[in-house]
Amino acid sequence: MALEIYAYKCKKCGHLHYPFRMRCKECGKNDQFEFETVPLPRKGKLLTFTYVYNLPPAYAVAKLGLGIVELENGLRITGQIQIPEPKIGMKVTGAVEAVREDEYDRRYGMVFYAA
C-alpha cells in the first residue's frame, strides 16, 4: 500500500492547508476537524535547501539533506532531500519514506529526488 501525506481542505471554503490546523486560515468558519483529506502532489520545485551536520541522536549519519519544496498545487512542504547537486528552482519529485527512527518509533515523510 503506497503511503500518502495529506493536506487538509476546509469543508466550508475549500482552502487547502498543510500541515493540519484546527481552524481554517482563510475563512475561520469551520467546525473543529471539519476538513477533507487531500493527498499531496509529488511534483514540485525546490525553493531552498541545506545540509545539516550537527544532528540529534536519532540520526547516526554524517549529514542530512533538507529542503523546502513548492508543490504543483501551490502548497509548500519541508522534507528530506536525496539530491546529489541541489539547486534552487530545480524540479523535484517526492516519495513517502521513513524519515526518522527514535528507538522504536518510525516516522514517515516526504523525501525529494531530482525529477
Place this chain on the structure above:
Amino acid sequence: MATNLEKILRPVDTPLPPYPPKHMLLANGQEMVIRQVGRDEIPDILRHIYPLILVERDFYDLVSARVYAELLAYYQHRVQDEYVFVAQTDGELVAIVNGRSVNAEVGMSYHTLALRRGLRIGAHAFASKMEYHIDILKHKEVLVVAESPIGFRRWMIEYRLEKRFDIPHELGGVPSYALTKELFDGARKKLVVGRRPVPKKLLEKAQAAILPPSDPPRPPADLLAATRSKGDVTGTALMLQRWKQEGKV
C-alpha cells in the same frame, strides 16, 4: 645484571619515519604548530597534564590519566613504537595526541587531549595523527575508539569508520573502529590540512619550550554546588569533594 634486565623489559622500537611538522592558521588568527616530540620533552608535557586528572567533567580526568600513563610509558621505554605530537600556539601547549604503530599495516590511535577549546584544535590534532598513520607510516588502517559521545560523533560517525569489533582496542579492550586508507583518501580534503614547511621562526619558537596552557580546564569553583548540580545531597558526587570532606586532600 641490571642492564640485562632493562634490556629484557624495554621493547625494541621499530625505526619509524618522523612526522614533518606543519602549521595552520586558527580561527583567532594565531598560527598553530603541530610537531612530534621525543622522550626528552615528555617531562615538560606531563606537568601540564597532571592537574587535569582532577577535572571530573567531559572525561577530562579519565583521558588525562590515561595520556599521563601513556606518555610516562613512552618516556620510560615501556611501550612499543609510540609517537607523541604536541600542538602549540606561540609556544603554548594547546593539544596532545598520541598513538602507536602496531605493525607495518595497522596503527592504534590513542588519545586527543585539547587544552584550549573553541578553536577546533582537537579536530586539527586528530587529523594530523591520521595523516601520520596513513600517509607517512603507510598503515592500511588505524584503529580508533572514543571515550566521549562527542568524540564518537566527530570521528566514528563523521568519517564513517568501519567496525572492527573483533579487535579489542588497547584502550580499555573495547571494540575498535577503523579508519582505512580508502576512507582516509575519501576524506583527504578534510583530514590533510595545514601547511609545510613551518616557517623557521615559528618552528624555533615552538621548539624552544613547551609553555603552560593559558586557560586549561579546571575543577569547578564551588565543589559542593557542583555535586548538587549532579543531583547529589551527600557532597560525594565529585571525588574531589569527597576527598575534601574526608580531609584527604
Place this chain on the structure above:
Amino acid sequence: MIMRDVFVIGIGITSFTRLEYPLTEIAAYAAMMAMKDAGISKVDHLYVANMGSGRLNRQLALGSAVVDSLSLTPAGAETIENGPASGASAVKQGFLAVASGLHDVVMVAGAERMREVNPFDATDTVAMMTHPLAEYIYGVTLPSLAGMFTRLYMEKYGVTERHLAMVAVKNQDNALLNKFAHIQQKITVEGILDSPEAMTNNPFVAEPLRFFDCCPVSDGGACVILACADVAKKSKKPLVRLAGVGQATDTHCVHERKEPTDLLAVRGAAAQSLKMAGVKPSDVNVAELHDAFTILEIAQSEEVGFFKKGEGHLALEKGQTSLKGKIPINPSGGLKGRGHPVGATGVAQAYEITLQLRGEAKERQVKKARVGFTCNFGGFGNNVVCLTFMRED
C-alpha cells in the same frame, strides 16, 4: 488605556558558560544580584523564564522552586515559556503586572541549564520547538531552518559568507569587553574564512551556515526587577523606563511563511513596541538583537526598521552596527558572543540595555544611549517579543 509607568530598578546576571550549579541556583544567583542592585529585600511577584527544564534538567515548575530558594514566599510565581523568547515574554508579563497596578515590584528572572545534557540531546530538545508533524520528524533542527533561510537571503539580497563572518567577529570582539560573556575569544575573518584551514576551523553546521555563525550552547541566568514610579523614584540609580512592549506571531512551519525571507513577526512586534514608546527606529541609540545565527542579526536589523529590507549587510559593511557606529547592535556580544541560555537570553538583553542606558557599561558603553531596544526571537521567527527602554532624566 490607563497604564502606570514601569521602571527597571535592579539588574543581575551570571556568567554565561558551562555552569556546574543546579538550575534553581543559577536563577537565584542572578536574582539576588538584582535585589542587591535594587536595594530591596522583597518583591510582590516573580516570573521565571525558562524553556527546557523539563527535558534538560528533569525539573518542572521552576518558578515555584526559585521563589522559595530566594525565600520570597508567599509572593506569587510563574514559569513563563515561549521558546527562545521566554525571557522577553516574562519581562512583558512583569511589565503588565506593574503597569496594571496589580503589583508594585516584580522580579523577572530567566535561566537555562543546557549543558546538563550532551550536545546532541540539547539539539534535539531545541528542535522540539519546530512543527512536530511537518518539521521535527524530518530531523529539522533550528540551525537547519536558519541554513535554508540564509541560502535564500544570500540569493535574494546578495548577503555573503563574508558578511556573516563580520557579524561573528564584531560580536565576539564586543564579548571580550563583557566579563559575563560566554565566548572570550578573538576571531578573525582570515582565520574563519580565508585561511587554507578555514574548513576545519569553521566547518559547516547547516550549509551555508558555519560553526562561527551559530551561537554557543550556554548555561546562565539573568534578572531584572521592575517597579512603579513611587518605588523607582527612591532609587539612587539613573531611571530607566520600560516604555514599550510588542509581540507578534507568524506561521509555525517556516515553509508556510508568506515570503520565506521576511520575518513578519519581528516587523510587527518591533512596530508595536516602538509605537507604544512613542519613538521611531531612527531614535534608537543601542539595540540587542537575537543573533542565534549571524544571518538573523542582519535580517532583524532590517525588519525592526534600522535599515531598508535587503540593506542590513551594507550597513554592517560600513561599520554602522559596531560599538562606535551609528546604531550599535549587540554591544554585549549578542547571543553569538554572550551566549544563549535559552530562557535567560531575553532577560539578559534587558539587562544589557538597562546597563547601557544607565551609563554603567564601561568599556562597551555606547555614548549618550537614551533609547534602547531588544528583539527576542522565539522559535524560528514565529513568536517575537520586542522591548523598548528609555532613560528618564
